Amino acid sequence: MKKRILSGMRPTGKLHLGHLVGALNNWIRLQEEYECFFMVADWHALMSEYAEPKHLKEYVIDNVIDWIACGVSPEKSTIFIQSRVKEHLELYMALSLITPLGLLERCPTYKEQLREIANRDLKTYGFLGYPVLQAADILLYKAEVVPVGEDQLPHLELARAILRKFNHIYKQELFPEPEALLTEEKRLLGLDGRKMSKSYNNYIALSEEPGSIRRKIGNMFTDPARIKFTDPGHPEKCNVHSYYAAFAPERKQEIDELCRKAKIGCTQCKRALAEILIKLLEPIQEKRNKLIRNKAEIPLILEAGEKKARAVASATIEEVKRLLNI
Numbered sequence: 001m002k003k004r005i006l007s008g009m010r011p012t013g014k015l016h017l018g019h020l021v022g023a024l025n026n027w028i029r030l031q032e033e034y035e036c037f038f039m040v041a042d043w044h045a046l047m048s049e050y051a052e053p054k055h056l057k058e059y060v061i062d063n064v065i066d067w068i069a070c071g072v073s074p075e076k077s078t079i080f081i082q083s084r085v086k087e088h089l090e091l092y093m094a095l096s097l098i099t100p101l102g103l104l105e106r107c108p109t110y111k112e113q114l115r116e117i118a119n120r121d122l123k124t125y126g127f128l129g130y131p132v133l134q135a136a137d138i139l140l141y142k143a144e145v146v147p148v149g150e151d152q153l154p155h156l157e158l159a160r161a162i163l164r165k166f167n168h169i170y171k172q173e174l175f176p177e178p179e180a181l182l183t184e185e186k187r188l189l190g191l192d193g194r195k196m197s198k199s200y201n202n203y204i205a206l207s208e209e210p211g212s213i214r215r216k217i218g219n220m221f222t223d224p225a226r227i228k229f230t231d232p233g234h235p236e237k238c239n240v241h242s243y244y245a246a247f248a249p250e251r252k253q254e255i256d257e258l259c260r261k262a263k264i265g266c267t268q269c270k271r272a273l274a275e276i277l278i279k280l281l282e283p284i285q286e287k288r289n290k291l292i293r294n295k296a297e298i299p300l301i302l303e304a305g306e307k308k309a310r311a312v313a314s315a316t317i318e319e320v321k322r323l324l325n326i
């Protein structure tokens with residue numbers, strides 16, 4: 001029996017290289033060994049983006065297309081949209097009954113986002129409940145393993161606290177404890193050296209066109225000590241070099257030496273990187289375009305995923321309802 005995985009992504013924009021190294025490559029590897037449920041967390045997106053839902057549907061489909069184009073397989077994994085499986089909301093309600101307010105108010109991600117996100121009103125009941133819905137996502141499938149980035153660990157801890165309380169109150173080992181599977185910390189910074197993020201517009205989308213990739217890479221900052229070609233460089237201080245490490249590890253050492261000995265110029269170094277990225281994204285974009293042309297395929301995949309997800313989800317909800325006597 002394969003262990004079960006659930007993971008999700010919020011559809012808040014186009015996917016970019018950060019999603020590829022941070023999550024997708026991991027998912028693609030895991031689907032060989034685990035029974036995987038991969039979910040587009042559209043309700044979670046709304047918890048912060050509720051005032052601007054205009055592009056939500058478009059992002060949902062666009063993200064699924066990218067997942068599949070990158071190699072998430074609808075044959076091996078269950079790919080579905082959170083809002084299509086209403087059982088998520090039922091379990092969310094059931095878990096809300098027992099979730100201590102203090103745990104939510106003290107959650108570090110909650111406090112941080114209230115502090116840092118200034119352009120949205122996040123002082124809502126819904127946003128406070130973000131980790132409760134995430135716990136419902138995981139427990140609905142009785143997932144044993146949850147691949148996430150480090151930033152999500154507090155949410156997993158909360159999910160465990162909630163399920164322990166549930167199991168305790170209703171004297172039943174209904175939910176197994178999910179364990180986090182940390183994505184290897186291959187943090188890819190944005191083009192400007194800040195965190196890669198839609199809001200900083202410092203990313204390369206998986207669907208980015210070659211001309212745009214060349215331009216964006218060409219504009220990256222390099223080691224400021226390299227003013228003249230003959231100035232030796234410090235690749236450890238150069239974001240371009242970290243892109244080599246992430247996308248062309250076989251050339252990392254060589255670039256490192258050429259840079260230190262001033263035998264390669266930054267322009268040339270960046271040009272070569274742009275071509276590497278273009279080559280890497282070419283088959284993904286080809287598959288992406290095929291999926292976009294064949295309009296029937298994605299809806300069929302999502303319907304099939306929804307069905308498989310609901311089969312598991314509704315069985316769990318039956319058990320929960322029996323315990324709650326409704």
Ligand code: TRP
Nearest residue numbers: 006007008009010041044134137
């Ligand atoms: N909160 C997660 C994130 O922002 C997305 C998510 C929603 C998720 N539900 C989940 C991740 C369940 C893992 C399991 O990345």
Ligand code: SF4
Nearest residue numbers: 223233238259266269
């Ligand atoms: Fe960075 Fe390459 Fe320039 Fe060295 S040569 S500083 S690694 S861009």
